[in-house]
Amino acid sequence: MDKLIIIDGNSIAFRAFYALPLLSNSSGLHTNAVYGFTTMLLKLIEEEKPTHFLVAFDAGKITFRHTEYSEYKGGRQKTPSELSEQFPLIKDLLKAFKIPQFELSGYEADDIIGTLTKAADARGEKVLLVSGDKDMLQLASEQVTVAITRKGISEMDRFDPEAIKEKYGLTPHQIIDLKGLMGDTSDNIPGIPGVGEKTALKMLHDFGTVEEVLANTASLKGKMKEKVEEHAKSALMSKELATIYREVPMETEWDSFRYDGFDGQALSTMFRKLEFKSLLEKLDFGAVSAEAEDLVVESLEAVAVTEANIGKLIEQLDDHAAIHVEAIGENPHQAVMVGVVWFIDDGADNTSYYVPFALLQSDAGKPLRDWLSDASKKKQLFDLHRAQLALAWQGIHLAGVDFDVLLAAYLLDPTDSNLSLSALSVKYGLPSVKADEDVFGKGAKFRLPELAALSDHVGRKAMAMARMVPVLRDELEKGEMHRLFYELELPLSAVLAEMEMRGIAVDAEGLKTLGVELGKQLDTIMSSIYKLAGVEFNINSPKQLGEVLFEKLGLPASKKTKTGYSTDAEVLERLAPYNEVVGQILHYRSLAKLQSTYVEGLLKEVRPETGKVHTYYRQTIAATGRLSSQFPNLQNIPIRLEEGRKIRKVFVPSEPGWYMLAADYSQIELRVLAHISQDEKLKEAFLQNMDIHTKTAMDVFGVEESAVDSNMRRQAKAVNFGIVYGISDYGLSQNLDITRREAAQFIEQYFAVFQGVRRYMDDIVKDARRDGYVTTLLQRRRLLPEITHSNFNIRSFAERTAMNTPIQGTAADIIKLAMVQMADRLAKEGLKSRMLLQVHDELVFEVPADELETMKELVPEVMASALKLDVPLRADVDFGLTWYDAK
DNA sequence: CGGGTCACG
């Protein structure tokens, strides 16, 4: 049997546009609506397997409805240019899909669809009609199913007449009456003012049609009767406007909608232009497009090196080369080595040499190992940090790396969430490489392919990497980020790898003891909660907890999440006065977190041989330039509450008689703000070394220092936080639990005093709009394409990001500088002290007793002088036998 | 594998 899919083109394009973030490709073309449209088409083709297909569009301009009602669709926002520029792309896309398109001047897509579904009905063919507009429900029939998008575009609700009956108690045709009564603000159809969906449905259930409702106003009551009578004409006109016209004079020849598959060639070209990397990979055009002439595929001779031919590679070793280190696994401290690849480009031929790791480690591999460790042999690679760690665990010290493709790509676009070689080769228009996932598989299906395929794949990775080096080097130069790259990030990679290899010692016995105590407390609290609640349930399940609190115990639910009641700490704290159990649950939650994440989780990461944990700092994740930490995350060890803070006691020196020493920047973000904004008041506060929150309270409340009480200081502190985050009255009001009006007043008073800060906030948003990005003091860059988005929320988010990123990012620049300088000083001065951790504004060291005095001076000195600002930087230092004591 | 929650700066 045939099956026709009809898509309401304008409606789906709008839906996709507003549902997805404003994506754009590297030439600045917006692509989110096209992307959403594409994924929907692919999904429909795959799941529905249509035999016939078409998309209907509004032809735009005036339709016959305007001639009847000039206000039709009035008051509707102009289509944002970010969307209208995408319509031509969608039309090209449909051509590549080989899906027929219909539009007819004077008619809307609705009418074309109405006419076509009528024809299909008459022929007795199955139709699936896809739209975001509930009006379409009037076209449902035994033959025609209407799918309405829900929550964005990925999910749809399907309606046949039965489903419409179930949901609204109406026939498809009565949908028109529904709209006649309630109107439709988006089309500026008036309906009857004051009649919403509920009232309209009730009337229709009683009377059936608009006409019958009007004929029976006598049985309506009071205000409603007046309203209906007064707006009777409007209701009739609205009904007429809502009626889809089904007699458009047009070709309805069934066979002209036949769908026999897309043009893979055209589609892959289209996807490449739009930079739909994931879709390109998903459809695997690799094979198809490799033959296509428009795609450059470089030839490569991929040599799998053996003991017999290793001499050929050794012979060719030069003073520089692109290499690729293939190691399997997310955690580089536990990576399984596959091998190392050398890419040799001698001008005539491209040759890659894949050296299996066992061979590299054998006697025959010695010259290669020496080459890797020779700092005078310059290497370019992808992900130096990871390669260095993986090799170090195998006893190979990697040195002399002068370019890292991953690091460069990150600096060029720190928000890119897919920085794989495969994705980058597409992004920078270079010969493509297969994704690792496609070659190796993933999860349980992961396996290395046979030698020839493996050596080809890793060889192509090395080649792609080599091709990317000059491109990215130029881009860094253009963005004035070469110093940031060569003088900061690249040296930092090595510093981080060194810190991580060293690891930090953990007192596992102490941790276990803590775990036993927590276990006892958890048992006690658990039984107490069950008793108070009168039922046993899984306290860790927000779903079950919600049911107990809000249904069984009948506590007032306030916040909702997508899936049900919210039970987060903020909600529970409000509920605490109602029932004793709530406080217990909060306590249970905090202890359970300590137990699962910080006792059990941390214990799993301790190496039994050394008693140390080795975190992995990620240098290419955070959009602002900060580091992040994994396996385990050592940047979120508890400190705010004493119960959790005790966890810090298990972080100890790795040598007897040594100390832990920690130094943290004081108010680095506000000091950075003072420097960037050049705000006189803020600068003055730091030049006089005042308590910044107290000073803010004095200025905002206009009082003397002695009159600032703890509450005023607390509020001033929240305002300072808000300023750094890109303030909004709503956010501040939530944080301080005050009204928005009060919050707005605070902000206004703050800006009245700190006028330079206000100027900075205004200017940085303007700059971001003009340039499309913001930068830190060291020229770190973050692209903000959404700063001009027509959607208020999306745009506001970008504006706050524009305000925050230069501040957070410059602070990140500064501590990174301090780390590189610190590593240098330790080496130069022959100190035995070791840098172990970075926690955004804090550095942690282990220090032998006889270096304590030196380090207490040196660390804060280096941190404070890492970068010269117009206000002083300050770092406070302390030491003790554990991290806990170095406070 | 996504959502909810919570730990940190």
Next chain:
DNA sequence: ACGTACGTGACCCGG
């Protein structure tokens, strides 16, 4: 009118 504070990672639950 819109409905949010900025940046991360780990754990648990439940489909």
